[in-house]
Amino acid sequence: MKLWFVLCLALLWVELQNGDCQQVKRRKDVGENRSRPGGKRVKVRHPKLKDGGGKGQSLLTQVLDKGRFLRLGQSTNLTPGKNIELRCKGNSIGWSYPTYLDTFNDSRLSIKQSDKYSQLILTSPSAADTGPYSCWVIVCDGTECEKDHERSYVSYIYFTDKDNLFVPSTIHFEIVYLRPDRPAVVPCRVTDPQATVSLHREVPPEEIIANGTQVTYDPTKGFVLQNPSPEHQGVFYCKAVTKGTPQISTKYQLLYVEVPSGAPFVSLEYSPESVRGGDNINLTCTVLGEPEVDVSFTWSYPGQGHRPVHIQTSWRLVNRGVSHTTRVTQSVMTVEDMETIDFGNYICKAKNQHGETIVTTDIISK
Ligand SMILES: *[C@@H]1O[C@H](CO)[C@@H](O)[C@H](O)[C@H]1NC(C)=O
Ligand SMILES: *[C@@H]1O[C@H](CO)[C@@H](O)[C@H](O)[C@H]1NC(C)=O
Ligand SMILES: *[C@@H]1O[C@H](CO)[C@@H](O)[C@H](O)[C@H]1NC(C)=O
Ligand SMILES: *[C@@H]1O[C@H](CO)[C@@H](O)[C@H](O)[C@H]1NC(C)=O
Numbered sequence: 001m002k003l004w005f006v007l008c009l010a011l012l013w014v015e016l017q018n019g020d021c022q023q024v025k026r027r028k029d030v031g032e033n034r035s036r037p038g039g040k041r042v043k044v045r046h047p048k049l050k051d052g053g054g055k056g057q058s059l060l061t062q063v064l065d066k067g068r069f070l071r072l073g074q075s076t077n078l079t080p081g082k083n084i085e086l087r088c089k090g091n092s093i094g095w096s097y098p099t100y101l102d103t104f105n106d107s108r109l110s111i112k113q114s115d116k117y118s119q120l121i122l123t124s125p126s127a128a129d130t131g132p133y134s135c136w137v138i139v140c141d142g143t144e145c146e147k148d149h150e151r152s153y154v155s156y157i158y159f160t161d162k163d164n165l166f167v168p169s170t171i172h173f174e175i176v177y178l179r180p181d182r183p184a185v186v187p188c189r190v191t192d193p194q195a196t197v198s199l200h201r202e203v204p205p206e207e208i209i210a211n212g213t214q215v216t217y218d219p220t221k222g223f224v225l226q227n228p229s230p231e232h233q234g235v236f237y238c239k240a241v242t243k244g245t246p247q248i249s250t251k252y253q254l255l256y257v258e259v260p261s262g263a264p265f266v267s268l269e270y271s272p273e274s275v276r277g278g279d280n281i282n283l284t285c286t287v288l289g290e291p292e293v294d295v296s297f298t299w300s301y302p303g304q305g306h307r308p309v310h311i312q313t314s315w316r317l318v319n320r321g322v323s324h325t326t327r328v329t330q331s332v333m334t335v336e337d338m339e340t341i342d343f344g345n346y347i348c349k350a351k352n353q354h355g356e357t358i359v360t361t362d363i364i365s366k
Contacts, residue, residue, distance in 0.1 A: 058072060059137070072133075077160055084125055090117065094138050100170075118135065126161070127164035132155070159191055160192045166191070169249075176252050177290070178256045183225060188240075232256070268285050269284050270346070276338070281338060283335075287350050290326075293352050297351075300346070303341045311333045340365075345363075346361050
């Protein structure tokens with residue numbers, strides 16, 4: 001029961017990180033290659049998920065008054081407050097929509113599948129619902145179902161709200177990790193694609209000019225820094241103007257990290273250094289890695305199944321100098337009152353999304 005709960009939490013975490021909420025079980029979605037760039041809210045879309053999708057016209061439509069339909073293109077501007085109904089033709093359809101709607105298990109969203117089409121209804125949409133809405137045909141071969149990438153359609157819907165030029169965020173102070181090997185995104189998205197947006201450093205006050213090469217602005221993503229470097233660290237905010245007074249986004253803390261992505265870098269230590277029967281010992285398995293890369297631990301030990309042990313896992317962010325941030329994840333196993341059965345080989349297995357590292361240590365009786 002407990003394991004099931006932990007698994008659910010882990011899945012939820014993965015979903016949140018991926019930025020999209022899938023209506024189809026993950027298993028069915030094998031073709032999709034999602035990766036996670038610097039900005040948490042940003043999605044890497046399948047290249048075929050472009051305007052109208054692959055073959056033929058988009059099957060994604062908006063139902064207007066009096067039974068009229070509007071085929072949705074790459075982006076759509078809608079008015080907040082007015083309920084929307086989207087339809088996608090087909091008897092088995094998958095949907096994705098902004099994460100926000102699932103994070104709060106929003107009852108404003110409903111999806112119904114009928115014989116001929118699937119219907120997505122969102123009531124009282126607001127600026128926060130701005131984002132990509134996509135549908136695709138699910139093809140099944142027996143019990144194995146998959147997303148048909150050729151028949152996948154997306155429209156980025158802006159719920160333009162002059163009082164919320166920036167898509168509201170539930171986080172007031174976001175952290176953006178900068179890595180030397182990939183672009184970073186300051187995710188100040190807007191609800192009006194016509195808005196003029198600029199990026200500003202707080203201290204010293206400075207505007208970072210988007211000149212189309214190193215720094216670019218995409219209203220559906222935010223500011224993209226092509227080659228982040230330690231100089232880009234600091235507290236930033238975005239400013240947007242249409243008509244009238246400019247609006248300021250939430251703040252973003254940009255942190256530079258240099259730890260490469262890979263299997264965890266692990267060390268295993270124990271204390272005290274010399275152990276005798278009757279002693280209490282702590283074994284500490286430590287992983288140094290990227291700030292948002294989660295690590296899980298598995299222990300194997302001589303008294304496994306016979307002797308109770310206590311295991312505690314925790315993590316913290318450590319600033320090493322001005323330009324590095326490292327996540328230190330630790331699992332500490334405590335064995336009390338060492339018995340003969342407890343001496344021998346202790347194995348710590350640390351796993352992240354990139355791989356697994358195994359470290360061992362031998363505890364011998366002194
Ligand atoms: C996903 O994309 C990444 C980077 O583009 C690539 O390294 C990786 O092999 C891809 N994985 C799959 C399953 O296609
Ligand atoms: C989401 O809401 C529905 C109906 O309000 C409820 O049945 C369901 O259990 C909720 N799910 C979660 C994960 O909270
Ligand atoms: C854009 O700015 C970067 C640094 O801010 C500079 O290196 C680059 O040459 C500029 N590109 C253009 C086209 O001005
Ligand atoms: C083991 O860890 C606990 C909790 O951190 C600490 O109180 C205890 O002194 C440690 N014992 C040894 C032998 O290091």
